[in-house]
Amino acid sequence: MSATTSVQELVGxxxxxxxxxxxxxxxxxxxxxxxxxxxxxxxxxxxxxxFYIFTIFPRANLLLAIAVxxxxxxxxxxxxxxxxxTMPRTGGAxxxxxxxxxxxxxxxxxxxxxxxxxxxxxxxxxxxxxxGLSSAFSAWGAxxxxxxxxxxxxxxTAHGWEFGLGVAxxxxxxxxxxxxxxxxxxxxxxxxFVSVGGLVIAMLVMLLTSRTSYIAHFNHxxxxxxxxxxxxxxxxxxxxxxxxxxxxxxxxxxxxxSLFVVFTTxxxxxxxxxxxxxxxxxxxxxxxxxxxxxxxxxxITLFFLATLLFYRTAGHTFFVANNYLNTVNKSPxxxxxxxxxxxxxxxxxxxxxAIILFSFVLNIWCGFWQLVxxxxxxxxxxxxxxxxxxxxxxxxxxxxxxxxxxxxxxxxCIGMTAWATYAVNFFNVWAYxxxxxxxxxxxxxxxxxxxxxxxxxxxxxSPARVSLLGVPLIQILGVGSLAVSVxxxxxxxxxxxxxxTATVLQSIxxxxxxxxxxxxxxxxxxxxxxxRGTPLSYAFREIPPE
Amino acid sequence: xxSTEVTRQAIxxxxxxxxxxxxGENIPVRLLGGLAILLRTPDEVDRSLLRTPQDIDLVTxxxxxxxxxxxLSTLGYEPNRQFNAINAGVRQLFYDVAxxxxxxxxxxxxxxxxxxxxxxRLEREAVxxxxxxxxxxxxxxxxxxxxxxxxxxxxxxxxPVGDGDGETINADYIATLCAExxxxxxxxxxxxERARSALPxxxxxxxxxxVMADRLQSLWERIEAAPKSRRWxxxxxxxxxxxxxxxxxxxx
Numbered sequence: 001m002s003a004t005t006s007v008q009e010l011v012g013x014x015x016x017x018x019x020x021x022x023x024x025x026x027x028x029x030x031x032x033x034x035x036x037x038x039x040x041x042x043x044x045x046x047x048x049x050x051f052y053i054f055t056i057f058p059r060a061n062l063l064l065a066i067a068v069x070x071x072x073x074x075x076x077x078x079x080x081x082x083x084x085x086t087m088p089r090t091g092g093a094x095x096x097x098x099x100x101x102x103x104x105x106x107x108x109x110x111x112x113x114x115x116x117x118x119x120x121x122x123x124x125x126x127x128x129x130x131x132g133l134s135s136a137f138s139a140w141g142a143x144x145x146x147x148x149x150x151x152x153x154x155x156x157t158a159h160g161w162e163f164g165l166g167v168a169x170x171x172x173x174x175x176x177x178x179x180x181x182x183x184x185x186x187x188x189x190x191x192x193f194v195s196v197g198g199l200v201i202a203m204l205v206m207l208l209t210s211r212t213s214y215i216a217h218f219n220h221x222x223x224x225x226x227x228x229x230x231x232x233x234x235x236x237x238x239x240x241x242x243x244x245x246x247x248x249x250x251x252x253x254x255x256x257x258s259l260f261v262v263f264t265t266x267x268x269x270x271x272x273x274x275x276x277x278x279x280x281x282x283x284x285x286x287x288x289x290x291x292x293x294x295x296x297x298x299x300i301t302l303f304f305l306a307t308l309l310f311y312r313t314a315g316h317t318f319f320v321a322n323n324y325l326n327t328v329n330k331s332p333x334x335x336x337x338x339x340x341x342x343x344x345x346x347x348x349x350x351x352x353x354a355i356i357l358f359s360f361v362l363n364i365w366c367g368f369w370q371l372v373x374x375x376x377x378x379x380x381x382x383x384x385x386x387x388x389x390x391x392x393x394x395x396x397x398x399x400x401x402x403x404x405x406x407x408x409x410x411x412x413c414i415g416m417t418a419w420a421t422y423a424v425n426f427f428n429v430w431a432y433x434x435x436x437x438x439x440x441x442x443x444x445x446x447x448x449x450x451x452x453x454x455x456x457x458x459x460x461x462s463p464a465r466v467s468l469l470g471v472p473l474i475q476i477l478g479v480g481s482l483a484v485s486v487x488x489x490x491x492x493x494x495x496x497x498x499x500x501t502a503t504v505l506q507s508i509x510x511x512x513x514x515x516x517x518x519x520x521x522x523x524x525x526x527x528x529x530x531x532r533g534t535p536l537s538y539a540f541r542e543i544p545p546e
Numbered sequence: 547x548x549s550t551e552v553t554r555q556a557i558x559x560x561x562x563x564x565x566x567x568x569x570g571e572n573i574p575v576r577l578l579g580g581l582a583i584l585l586r587t588p589d590e591v592d593r594s595l596l597r598t599p600q601d602i603d604l605v606t607x608x609x610x611x612x613x614x615x616x617x618l619s620t621l622g623y624e625p626n627r628q629f630n631a632i633n634a635g636v637r638q639l640f641y642d643v644a645x646x647x648x649x650x651x652x653x654x655x656x657x658x659x660x661x662x663x664x665x666x667r668l669e670r671e672a673v674x675x676x677x678x679x680x681x682x683x684x685x686x687x688x689x690x691x692x693x694x695x696x697x698x699x700x701x702x703x704x705x706p707v708g709d710g711d712g713e714t715i716n717a718d719y720i721a722t723l724c725a726e727x728x729x730x731x732x733x734x735x736x737x738x739e740r741a742r743s744a745l746p747x748x749x750x751x752x753x754x755x756x757v758m759a760d761r762l763q764s765l766w767e768r769i770e771a772a773p774k775s776r777r778w779x780x781x782x783x784x785x786x787x788x789x790x791x792x793x794x795x796x797x798x
Contacts, residue, residue, distance in 0.1 A: 023658045023794025024637060090632060277632060280795060384628050395634040397612050402631070544628050 028279045030287050032185045033272040035192045037295040040124075040367035041268050043195045043360060046303055047338035048131055049265040051323035056497045057254035058244050058324060062307055065255050069262025070300030072484050073269070076441060077296045079448045079477035080270040081288035082464035086451065086474075088282030089544055091381025092273030093444045098385070100447040100454050103540040104522050107387060109443035111518035112511065114378045116436035117371045118409070119429055122416030124368035125166030129156045131336075132361040133165070138335035139357050143221065143344055150334060159421050166417040169368065174410035177372055178396070178403045181278070184369060191365040198359025199306060201352065202343035206309040209346040214313050221345045226332045232318060235332070239321030242330045246317050260491040260498045263484070264434045266303065267441075269296035274374045285463050306339065314342055372409065379405045385539040387525045431499040432510045435492060439511060442485035448478030458543065553598050557581060557647065561602045564649075565673060567621060568606075573613045574668050578652065578683060579603030582674035583697045587704045588713075595700045595748060597693050601648040605675055607665045608654030611635055615651075623649055659791040660686040660730045662723065670711055677705055678716035682723065685734045688791045698741055699748045699758065707761045707768070717765050721772035728781035729790035731769065738766050 028036075053060050080093075089095040093113065098106025134156040141150030155161060177184050209217070215232045222231035240246060270292050276282040279291075310319050322337040335341050340360045344353035380402055383393035396403045420426040452459040452472045459465060459472070466473040493504050502510075526536045561581055568575040577585065580599035587596060606614045615638055619625055623640035630638045638651035656664035662682055670676050675683075684690075684698045701715065708714045724731040742762055749755045774782070781790075 023796065024633070025657045025792045025794050090628065277628075281793065282795070380631075384631075393631055395631045397609070397635040400633070400635045 026278050026280045026282075027181050028185065028272075028275060030280065030291060032189065033275065033279050034291045034295045035189050035366070036185075036275070036370055036373065037269040037272050037291055038299050039188055039192050039363075040271075040370040041266055042192070042299050042302065043199055043363035044127065044131060044367055045265040046199070046306065047340065047360065048336075050261060050303065050307075051320075052327055053258040053261045054244075054320045054324045055327035056495065057251070057258045058320065059248060059251040060254040060258035061250040062258065063304060063311075064250075065258040065262050066266075066300060066304045066307065068255075069259045069266060070297065070304070072259070072480075072487070073263065073267045073296055073300070074293055075477055075480035076267060076445070076484050077269050077292040078289065079445060079474065079481040080273050081292040082285065082462075082466075082474045082477060083444065083448055083451070084270075084273040084276050084292075085283055085285045085288045085464045086458060086462035087543055088276035088279065088288075089381070090275065090277030090377045091384075091544075092276060092377070093440055093447075094378060094381050095543065096447045096451075097440075097443050098540055099543050100451055101443065103385075103536065104519065105443060107382070107522050108515050108518040109440040110378060110382075111521070112436040112514050113440035114375055115514050116433045116440075117375045117378075118412055118416060119436075120433045121170075121368065121371045121375075121409075121413045122166075122420040122426070123430065123433070124364055124371065125169055125413065125417040126162055126420045128169045128361075128364045128368075129162040129165040132364045135336050135338060136340070136357045136361050139338075139341040139344060140354065142225070142334045142341075143353055144350070145224065153335070163417060163421040166421065167414055169364070170410055170413045170417065173365070173368055173372055174406050174413070177369075177376070178401050178406045179399050181401060184373070188366045188369050191362040191369075194359050195361075195363035195366070196302075198356050198362075199302065199339070201359075202339055202356045203306050203309050205343045205347050205352065205356070206313040209313050211313060211315060214346050217346045218314075222333060225334055235325065236317055236321045238330065238332065239324045242325060242328050244321055244324040246321075257491060257495050257498070260488060260495070263438075263488050266296070266300060267484075268370075268437075269293075269299065271370055271374050274377045277377075283463055285466075310339060310342065313346070372406075375409055376402055376405045379409070381544075384544065386529050386534065386536055387522060429502070429510070431492075431502040431507060434488070435499075435507055435511060436514060438485050438488045439515075442482055442489075445478045445482035445485060448474045448481065451475075451478075550598050554584060556645070557599055557602065558585060560642065560645070560647070561604075562673070564602070564604065564618070564621065567617055568614065571613065571617055573606060573610055573617060574665075575604050575606045575614060576668055576671065577603065577674045578605050578656070578664065578680065579650070580693065580697060582680055583700055586674055586677060586680065587700050591700060591704045592749070592751075592754070595696055595703055597696050601650055602642075603650045603652070605652045605656070605664050605668060606654075607668055608635070611638060611651065611653035614638070614653075615640075618649060618651075656683060657792070658683075658686060658794045659688045659733060660727065662686060662730075667711075667719075676711045676716060676719075677701060677714070678711065678719045681715055682720055682730075682734075685720075685737045686730060686791075687737070688733055688793075690737060690740065695741065695744055696748065698737070699745070702741075702758045702761045703749070703754065707765045715761075715765070717768035718772075720765065721768045724769045725772040725774045725778060728774075728778045731778070732786070732790050734769065735766075738762055 053062060053065070083096050084092065087095055087099070094106055094110035097109050134153045137149050137156065138153035141147065141153055176187060219229070219231045223229070226234050228234035236246070272279065272291050281287045322331065322342070325331040326337050331337060340357050344356045347353040347356060379388060380393050382388045383390055392405050392408065393402060394404050395401060451474055464474055468476055492498055492507070496504050499507055529536045558581065561577055565575055565577070579601070580597060581602055584596055584599060611634065615625065615630065618640045624643050626639040626641070636653055638653065640649035642649065652664055654665050656662040662679065664675060664679055667676055667679070674680065681698065681701050684694050687694050705713055705715050707717045709718060710716055724734055742759065745755055745758060749758060
């Protein structure tokens with residue numbers, strides 16, 4: 001039970017194992033944190049986000065972009081995995097950056113990421129009605145030619161439904177989070193595996209369907225909406241009329257530009273760094289690499305194979321044309337041409353089609369949960385350092401959950417959902433979600449570069465102390481990860497269309513405004529703590545205990 | 547040797563002070579771990595089997611953690627705030643900075659390689675949890691260290707295995723828990739075998755060795771004889787192919 005100071009040797013032929021200190025079984029298993037890292041990026045962002053590329057870069061080679069974007073993202077995943085193994089604490093990047101760089105730099109960078117996550121929460125809650133239920137019902141109604149089901153889909157896009165379902169989702173999600181982390185992780189895993197299972201079934205349907213058969217299925221399905229005998233080719237013609245260029249082959253510059261969207265949809269496989277204080281075996285480099293690099297690689301491989309299969313069966317031009325028409329709001333189809341609809345069209349069984357369509361909706365749950373767990377632990381860490389009131393970090397003894405933080409976040413989330421539902425300008429801020437988070441990633445990359453210099457003792461004791469040609473691997477990955485962040489900002493500002501309705505200037509101003517708000521919060525906390533005789537700097541002298 | 551005794555006495559005094567104060571506040575608290583074993587070991591047990599505990603391990607009932615936490619803070623122990631908040635209601639850590647000691651609090655259950663209902667019979671004994679729980683808290687460890695083995699032998703040397711509690715190790719209770727949980731049974735089996743083979747290293751005296759070997763044998767027979775639950779039998783079919791224990795992280 002207690003600390004051992006010397007290593008025990010073999011006694012006779014029996015191996016005596018050594019435990020150095022008191023044991024603790026933490027809540028989150030490797031499977032839980034791996035699923036957590038992929039929860040919000042694997043299904044819905046694949047359906048909705050990735051094919052946004054074709055509106056801006058119709059000649060992008062998406063497969064190449066996915067492969068290169070995945071390889072570049074792996075540098076960031078690897079960098080953060082090594083940092084997390086070095087300091088596996090609740091608060092993740094905030095802890096590394098505030099202890100390695102400076103308290104204020106750590107807080108400002110992490111505050112940007114927190115705001116990014118809170119904004120993203122409203123996307124998920126409103127998506128529940130619009131992208132989730134509405135698209136599933138509209139596709140199901142269209143496939144079954146059932147106007148009642150189609151009318152449900154239309155109803156759900158009304159503001160009242162959008163807000164009401166978003167609030168209901170928020171209350172259930174935060175309610176479960178306040179009751180039990182284990183139950184929340186169970187729900188996360190269930191919804192993840194069912195929704196990814198739906199994607200895998202869709203891939204199998206595409207694998208087992210020939211191009212000729214697919215065209216026949218699609219024409220049969222789409223005729224009532226396109227009023228064309230050959231709807232398949234009619235879709236392509238309509239896309240060309242709307243501006244889609246089918247000739248000229250792939251463009252390298254457009255492919256490079258499309259890396260931005262690959263990063264935006266796929267780079268998030270590091271979220272578990274924020275909850276590493278609750279992860280079993282978090283000081284193991286192997287486990288961190290599996291949960292971040294392994295999960296990210298799984299997700300990229302799935303995207304690559306799924307895209308390949310949709311190109312093969314539905315045809316590259318048709319697939320791109322459909323997504324192009326959808327993003328320019330000119331699709332004649334009654335439902336967005338997400339992979340769910342395109343695969344369900346080819347599914348010969350209505351049950352199979354229903355599984356593909358409705359399993360997709362469950363991804364809303366795990367995607368939203370990823371933000372809930374992460375942000376609650378960010379606030380928890382700020383509160384422990386004294387930047388936010390200590391009251392926030394109070395944990396309910398019965399449920400063992402930070403109920404005050406969860407309540408504050410639930411209220412903020414409902415406010416954001418109202419904004420996203422009723423205000424037309426919300427989607428200006430959609431672009432900021434990625435930009436804010438990438439500031440944190442850039443700052444974390446700097447921490448990785450400076451760890452062996454500024455925190456030599458922690459680095460020497462770190463399980464991540466690995467060198468390549470005499471240079472610490474964490475520094476090599478830090479430089480690479482910083483380059484990925486720089487590339488992201490370069491692409492965002494070089495191709496302003498990638499920012500959606502926001503402009504470059506608005507984006508820069510937004511980053512500055514949020515950063516300044518963080519500086520103000522930090523300064524106010526510092527003044528308050530100094531007056532009470534417990535300066536904030538005390539908290540940053542050491543890394544918080546595990 | 548004298549200084550060892552002084553250290554043992556000092557840590558025991560500290561622990562007993564906590565227990566007295568807790569009793570005054572009507573908080574059910576008992577000792578667990580090395581210190582509890584030391585306090586329960588009769589004088590006639592070979593002193594070489596005893597070790598000097600470094601920390602104080604406490605158990606309280608589920609729902610009483612907050613009160614105990616308040617008491618420990620009042621008594622001057624420094625809480626690990628972040629750890630206690632994250633693990634509220636299950637575990638708590640406190641530090642005795644002056645004496646460089648750690649106070650480890652288990653609330654309700656004891657979850658390490660296996661989960662034990664450590665507080666279920668908390669008030670059966672005055673100072674420590676019953677001997678059966680003390681022994682089980684050691685037998686459930688997969689990565690046993692030398693100090694854990696020493697604790698097992700100290701318990702077996704000082705107490706017979708039989709029915710009931712008090713100064714007897716309640717074999718029926720251990721058998722009942724093992725009959726419900728195949729994983730616990732498996733780890734106990736492994737550690738009983740380890741203990742049998744390690745016995746000559748710790749207890750050179752042949753007569754004592756024979757007594758302790760008998761006690762181990764008797765304990766194992768009771769465990770084997772207990773009727774197993776259906777869940778136990780189903781899990782037994784899978785056997786060692788799937789890991790049967792948790793691997794606790796090191797803290798502190």
